[in-house]
Amino acid sequence: xxxxxxxxxxxxxxxxxxxxxxxxxxxxxxxxxxxxxxxxxxxxxxxxxxxxxxxxxxxxxxxxxxxxxxxxxxxxxxxxxxxxxxxxxxxxxxxxxxxxxxxxxxxxxxxxxxxxxxxxxxxxxxxxxxxxxxxxxxxxxxxxxxxxxxxxxxxxxxxxxxxxxxxxxxxxxxxxxxxxxxxxxxxxxxxxxxxxxxxxxxxxxxxxxxxxxxxxxxxxxxxxxxxxxxxxxxxxxxxxxxxxxxxxxx
Numbered sequence: 001x002x003x004x005x006x007x008x009x010x011x012x013x014x015x016x017x018x019x020x021x022x023x024x025x026x027x028x029x030x031x032x033x034x035x036x037x038x039x040x041x042x043x044x045x046x047x048x049x050x051x052x053x054x055x056x057x058x059x060x061x062x063x064x065x066x067x068x069x070x071x072x073x074x075x076x077x078x079x080x081x082x083x084x085x086x087x088x089x090x091x092x093x094x095x096x097x098x099x100x101x102x103x104x105x106x107x108x109x110x111x112x113x114x115x116x117x118x119x120x121x122x123x124x125x126x127x128x129x130x131x132x133x134x135x136x137x138x139x140x141x142x143x144x145x146x147x148x149x150x151x152x153x154x155x156x157x158x159x160x161x162x163x164x165x166x167x168x169x170x171x172x173x174x175x176x177x178x179x180x181x182x183x184x185x186x187x188x189x190x191x192x193x194x195x196x197x198x199x200x201x202x203x204x205x206x207x208x209x210x211x212x213x214x215x216x217x218x219x220x221x222x223x224x225x226x227x228x229x230x231x232x233x234x235x236x237x238x239x240x241x242x243x244x245x246x247x248x249x250x
Contacts, residue, residue: 001067004075007210007222007230008176009105012075015059015092017045018052019078022109025134025159028184031076052083059091068101068243070236080110080117089117097124103239107132107156111144118148126239128174130154135162146171152235158210159185163192169203173233179213179220188213193224206231 003011017035021027031050038046045055062071073079073096079089096104107130108114114129123129129150131141134157145153152173157164159180169175177196179188193209200207209229212220222228 003069004072006072006075008208009072010070011065012072013058013061013104014045014055014074014076015061016052016054016074016077016079016081016084016088018048018050018076019081020052023132023134023138024161025109025132028159028180028182028186030182035076052077052081054084054088056088056091059095062095062099062102062104065102068239070103071105073104073106078108078110079106080108080113082110082113086117090121093121093123093127096127097122100124100126101243102126103128103236105130105154107154109138109141111141115144115147118150123148123150125151125235128152128154128233128235130156130174132156132158133164133167134159136164137162139164139167142168142172152233154233157196159213160188160192160196161186163189163195165195165199167196167199169199169205172203172205173235174206174208174231175200176208176210178210181211181213181215181217183215185214197224197229206233208232 035046035050039049104127109132111131129148131145133141133155153171154174155172156176158176158178160177177193180186197207207229208231209222209224211217211222214220
């Protein structure tokens with residue numbers, strides 16, 4: 001069951017909230033706007049708005065979700081933000097490693113810190129590690145992601161801000177692409193999406209087209225040339241089979 005509007009995941013888990021802008025994709029950050037709205041509504045967790053805040057009481061939350069889920073970690077923050085202590089990140093990974101009934105999706109723009117940190121921590125196969133590449137200016141993040149010892153590495157090309165030709169998708173399992181949404185959404189071109197789709201096909205990488213975005217996100221939809229492309233890595237199907245086997249022999 002999906003508990004979030006984010007199309008490529010089922011739940012969100014935010015042991016930290018808040019962040020700071022580091023690249024072009026952050027300019028119209030949805031999480032920043034949402035955090036400030038929640039603060040104005042009096043939601044206690046967002047009393048600091050979008051200022052970086054750790055929530056130690058949230059670290060064990062995935063243990064409470066008995067139904068296996070695909071979980072996006074820190075949809076309202078960045079786990080590898082420079083102000084989050086290594087000790088706190090380690091506790092988050094301890095929870096993820098122990099909760100192997102779930103799939104955890106960790107996405108960051110701070111790939112250098114992620115690559116360094118993950119060299120000294122355990123990453124079980126149900127933890128997927130990813131980075132955002134919003135334009136060709138940030139291709140170095142893919143190189144850093146390859147240093148992370150994860151079975152599934154993925155890219156979020158959202159918001160896509162330019163064409164990104166000739167990506168090296170070696171050891172990348174999954175690519176998510178989406179246009180920016182909202183009143184200040186920056187334009188995208190269909191050929192950018194089609195080129196990335198072709199690159200994925202050539203490299204046998206699974207392709208997920210999330211949305212066209214724009215001011216009318218729902219109306220613009222998520223069809224590419226009249227078709228829905230929402231593929232997942234092979235490991236997702238393996239996870240489903242594992243869950244079925246557990247139920248069969250329970």
